[in-house]
Amino acid sequence: MRTAYHDQLAALSTRLGDMCGLSGRAMERATQSLLQADLLLAEQVISDHDQITRMSAQAEEEAFMILALQAPVAGDLRSIIAAIQIVADIDRMGALALHVAKITRRRHPQHALPEEVNGYFAEMGRLAVELGNSAREVLLSRDPEQAARIHEDDDAMDDLHRHLFTVLMDREWRHGVAAAVDVTLLGRFYERFADHAVEVARRVIFQVTGTFPEERACDTP
């Protein structure tokens, strides 16, 4: 019984890890579509999003079935509850990649981004992939030290986001209000993507250690 339970839990963690990887890749391709005003790629990200939504529903149902059939207690129960909460975070990461792709599509054939900020978004896209992969690794390894390292990428994302705002607020900004609105929303999507990856890691660490890692100020508007 316990063995079946742990096999099921491992399968669930693998599914959640796969979803993190998929969300990261979705953000990578959404970023590429954004930088190159590539409508075809944006449309692909948008249609592929269904896969993450489907996997979310499956993961939730798997977790529910483990609860219903195995009636786990104590730490095992906390693990399943955390898995259900983690599904919502990963689902949101996928939705944020979708949003980026939709802005690409809305502005096509124009570029949504002024060339001046392309470098920021290229780097934020790279970090998003890393964050997705790191969240996947933490889900599989359940290693608190690895989880702590996810904060480094999140800090880097926050730094980029802050710098991006100084560029926007600069009197030299010559790209008009419409571009500023797009850049503001897009920057927010990447920052929230990183926050959710951090939240996934935080919940895994809570599963393992029973306490949340030190509270950090994230998602400052």
Next chain:
Amino acid sequence: MRTAYHDQLAALSTRLGDMCGLSGRAMERATQSLLQADLLLAEQVISDHDQITRMSAQAEEEAFMILALQAPVAGDLRSIIAAIQIVADIDRMGALALHVAKITRRRHPQHALPEEVNGYFAEMGRLAVELGNSAREVLLSRDPEQAARIHEDDDAMDDLHRHLFTVLMDREWRHGVAAAVDVTLLGRFYERFADHAVEVARRVIFQVTGTFPEERACDTP
């Protein structure tokens, strides 16, 4: 045993309902602080936010204890899982009110909003309170028809949000890029607040009927 269980579940729903009401009131006061550049009120919203965070942790722990001690099955199990997911949505509603208050504080003694858009935010603040209250009522009544009506306020919020963007994108916008960035972020916070209230109602209906209400396009970037 079943009676104790249902008492505990009712207490949990009441707590979740109270949290929805508190989040709505937080958004109401954050809106007032924003419209009047009222630093004291913004600081109050910021310090009161801890209460919502504490109630979220308590609600999660209550749900966990019900699971651990009562080992509910089938529909009862789904209700508790939904409650845990709902906590995350309400917690986020509180965080979004906090963000509004923080923007008020950051811009003080200036107003964050150009007077031209005050009317939009006054109305979005009013809708946020209604959405918080409606979500609370749905949690307590578990009435699918009442849950369906929450979409009306959400639609109104989406309309306001769309109109706000047309004001921003208008060539006549004379308030500069910095104000446009603030208005963009603030508009997004209200829109997300509404989305989370809708999600609360959606999950309650899933508890009651076993199926989600018709999928709707929400949170379009």
